[in-house]
Amino acid sequence: MYKKILTIFALAASLLACNKVENEVVAPENGAKTLTITATLGDPATRLSYSEATDGSYKARFNNDDVVWAYFAKADNSVAGPVTKLAIDPKSISFDGKTACFRQPAVSIPEGSTKIIAYLANTANTTNFDGGDDIVSDISSQANLTAALNNQVIYGAVDFKDLTSTNPDALAASIPFSYKTSLLKFSLALPEGTEVDPKAAVSVNLTSGKIHNKLHISGGVLGTKSEEGDLNLGATVANGVVTAYAAVWAADDLNSKIFVTIDKDSFLADFKPSATIAAGKAYTVERAVTKVSMETKWIADEAGSVEFPNGGAAAVTEGFLSYADGKISWTKNETGKPRSAKLVFANGSTFEALQIGPADFKxxxxxxxxxxxxxxxxxxxxDNSAAVETAGIVFGEPLKGETLQDVDGKTYTNQIGVKGLYYDGIMDATVAIDYEAMTARVGMFLDARSTAGQLHNSGKLADYPYVCFLPGMGTTTPKSLWAEPWNFVQPDLSTTDTADYTWLWFTVSSDFTTLNYSPNSSAGLQYLKTDAKKTANAICAITVAVSKSADISSANVRTNWDAVYQGNKFNNNDGITFIKK
Known part of the structure; x- marks a missing residue:
């Protein structure tokens, strides 16, 4: 059967139960017994069932994939014994498909048991026990009618005093199921003239409500561990109508928003049921949806504007964003950090913007x-026990602010200068923001060109008054991503002076306050790709080297480093990490 049926129902007394033999009431004894459950589906006219017929009704049938999971419970419904699986007897399925028997030949009754709690399921179901007293069902994603029916919840229970038996080694009972869920069929009319690509992805989302999407059920009651959230539904579209199905907990407050997404287009309608949803029934929800815009953008720090045709007639303002006459405008960002704002319109459209620029990283x-x-x-x-903090790092103006090409073929401008690693030395950096993809990363500029040296003004190292920032490198081996032989001072990063540089790329945290480079995974480790060498090119550190002159070359740079910031993995830090104060 297609549905996930949660049942808190009955234990059972003998194989003869399915053969309609009269049984006398007995008190079950402890020990191994054959457990038989005769299960009966509700009337499709009043109860939810499994497949939609041509006349619009729903037909319920058992099939060979159905199973029953049952456990013994105490008087307070707490678990007294382990869960057991009962297999369906295919020959017992009635002609109309509404009745079938499930058996387990060797079930032991735990001490203290007074009843049996169980649920009926299909092999496609994901309902399970949480290891305690609850049956758990995640209904947050329902791809189609079959999936919705697999999420249905039916329950029942039987006390031991109601069990019957003619055999001390067998127990049986017959019960009808009682539904706790209902089926919703959404029939959503698109605006007239809406063109839909047959290959476009279509989905429906129920959101902004108090619908439970993760059910914890004990004794047929929704438990406190249950969670509220969106229902994400697969959908189809034909003749201008979107169709989707959902199983919902019947007692829920279903007032919510219905969002339809077709490729990149969004549509919206209110879902406000006119009456209480009854358990076990199927409902058709007919709505006309309105096209809305739900945009999220990254925008530059400069003032600007964009056309927004689905905002309605009323002016709206929120933070640095404002809307009027079909246009959204924003002011210049002078806060020194990224900022965000969101416009919400009466028709359901939204526009959310993150305003960000390179200067926000200073x-x-x-x-x-x-x-x-x-x-x-x-x-x-x-030492080797933990990462250490180097305080007083300042991201300010760049030393040169050059625009150069990287090995990926793209050009980058160094808009930032990093000071504090070594006296007056400044390591330039680029903030690469992709506004279309809504991503950001920071590249530390490691430069070994003939003009890269700068005075460090330390009052030390009179023979080496210049400083440069280079990649500190190791060798990737079968056992390590970076290890000896080391290559921490390489003043020639390329075969030509004009390409004698590289950027070391740092990821940016979601709050834009943390920059990290971790060489401790194959995904994060960066290699020097400007040099012809194939070994000792795994970048694991930033090296500070000193030079006799501004010409960074083997003839001028001291062979030993003067400072190194290395990306080891510690409990308190992984890699090289800059944290904004």
Missing amino acids: GNYSLWSKRFGTATSPYASS
Whole structure:
């Protein structure tokens, strides 16, 4: 049968129950017994059933895939024994498909049991016990009519005093099921003239309500662990009408919004049932949906505007966003950080914007990493127990602000300068924002060109007054992503001076305050791809090297590093991490 039927029903007394033999009432004894449950489906005229007939009614039938899961319970409905599976007897299915027998030949009755609780299921169902007293059913996603019917909940219970038997080694009972859910068939008319691509994905979503989408049921009652949320429904469209099905808990408050999505278009209607939904019945919900716009955008920090045809006649303002006469406008972002706002319109349309630009990443940071230092570097080395904080890092103006091409063929501009890693030295960086894809990442610019050196003004290292920032590298081996032989000071990053640089790319957290580069996974590890060498090119650190002149070359750069910020994995940090203050 197609549905997920949750039942809290009956234990049973003998194989003869399905053969209509009269039985006398007995008190069941402990020990292994044959358990037989005779299950009866409700009347399709008043009860929910399994497949839609040509006349619009619903037909309920058992089939060979149906099973019963049952467990013994105490008087308070708590679990007294383990769950047991009863298989259907295919020969017992009645001609009309509404009655069938389920058996388990060796069931032991636990001490303290007073009743049996069970549920009827199909092999496609995902209903399960939570390890306690609840039966759990996740109905948040229902792809079609079959899936909706698989999510139906029916329950019943039987006390031991009501069991019958003519055999001390067998128990049987026969009960009708009582539904706790109902079926909704949505018939949603699209605006006249709406064109739909036959290949377009179609879905329906019930949201903004108090509908339960994760059910915890004990004793036929919805438990406190149950969760509210959206119902996501698969759908079809034909002749301008969208059709979808959903199983819902009948006692729920179903006042909500119906969102229809067809490819990139959105439509909306209110779902306000005119009467209480009765358990076990099927309802057709007919609504006319209105086209709405539900847009989410990233926009630059500069002031701007965009056409918005589905906003209605009334002006709307929220935060830095405003709407009037079919156009949404925003003001310049001068807050120094990303900001967001959302317009909600009377017709259900929405427009949400995140305003962000490279300047929003400027500010004070701390750096977390493993750290190496010498007697002349500004910071001491750390140990291997945890990542150490390097405070006082400032993201400000870039040193050069150049626009260059990376190995991916794209050009990037260094809009940021990172100071605090080594005296007065500044490591340029680019903030790469893809407004269309709504993503951001930060590339630290590691430069070994002939003009890359800059005075560090430390008052030390008179023979090496210049500093540069290089990739610290190891070798990928079968046992490690980066290990010896090391290559921490390579002043030639390419075969030509004009391409003697690379960007080390950092991910950006969802709140835009944390930048991270982790070389500790194959997905995160970056390799130097500008050099012809194929070994010792796994970037695991940022190296600070000193040079005799601004010309960063093997002839001028000291062979040993003066500071290193390395991306080890510790309990308190993974990789190289900048955190904004």
